Amino acid sequence: MSSLFERLKSDAAADWQAYVRHPFVLGLGDGTLPKASFQHYLVQDYLFLxxxxxxxxxGVYKAPNPQEMRKASEGMHSILxxxxxxxxxxxEWGLSREAVEKTKEARATVAYTRFVQEAGLRGDMLDLVVALSPCVVGYAEIGTALAASGTGLDGENPYTAWIREYEGEGFQSVARASLEQIDRLAALSLTEARYPRLLEIFRQATRLEADFWQMGLTIAD
Incomplete structure (x- = not known):
């Protein structure tokens, strides 16, 4: 049986490619992304996380068993x-933790994070992890691709530290664990009748990820 994530990704292929190959991502990979765009994105990404x-x-509350409770708790600590x-x-840019935390959330930040939270509140844990997966698994895919691009880790790229964070084994292991969790939960509660709703959650979360990149690229509020 193929993984649920790969099925979702295949069925939302156009949205997925618009996310993982967004101009913001390509600018990270070749180092051409304007510094102001990256700084705006990074502050918003802190609030996002x-x-x-x-x-x-x-997820801890929604978990169907102690194993998934522990996994959700580990995910929370990993993100922090x-x-x-x-x-x-x-x-390094002179922004303190206090200054970052006092920054107003951009509309793209609010839209995406509240969508994911609402998916968990309205649905069960499978709905929640599907909504989370474009971020968790997508960043691992992006990190791997940018590290292999030839310019991502060439010593000249100002975004090497960011790329190393997401291509590194620490984050890659988080992504693998997330994929395993999706399939564990799918084995418990996935039906064909339910799949279209999960696909819509996945597709919307993926689009919101692309919107988040665009927010950074245009420095939109």
Missing amino acids: IEFARAYAI NETNLHLKLCA
């Missing part, structure tokens, strides 16, 4: 640890 940690907290890179880079 705080809200994603809350989504994992919803991920914010250390953001704060380190922001500090």
Whole structure:
């Protein structure tokens, strides 16, 4: 049986490619992304991750068994640890944690994070992890692709630290664990009648990811 994630990704292929090959991502890979765009994105991504940690907290409550409770708890802690890179880079630009945390959330940040939280609140844990998967698994895919691009880690790219974060084994293992969790939950509750709703959740989350890149590229509020 193929994985649920791969089926969702295949059925939303156009949206997925628009996300993982967005001009913002390509600019990270070749180092041409304007610094102001990256800085705006990174501050918003910190705020984004705080809200994603809350989504994992919803997962603890929604979990069907202790194994999935532990997995959701680990995800929450992993995300909070991920914010250390953001704060380190922001500090290099003279932005303190306090300044970052006082920044207003952009509309793209609010739209995406609240969509994911609502998916978990209205549905079950499978709905939630499907909504989370474009971020968790997508960033791992993007990190791997940019690291192999020839310019991502060439020593001249100003975004090498970001790329290393997501192509590194630490984050890659998080993504693999997420894929395994999706299939565990699918084995418990996936039906063909339910699949179209999961696909719509996945497709919408993927589009919101692309919108988040665009927010960084245009420095939209």
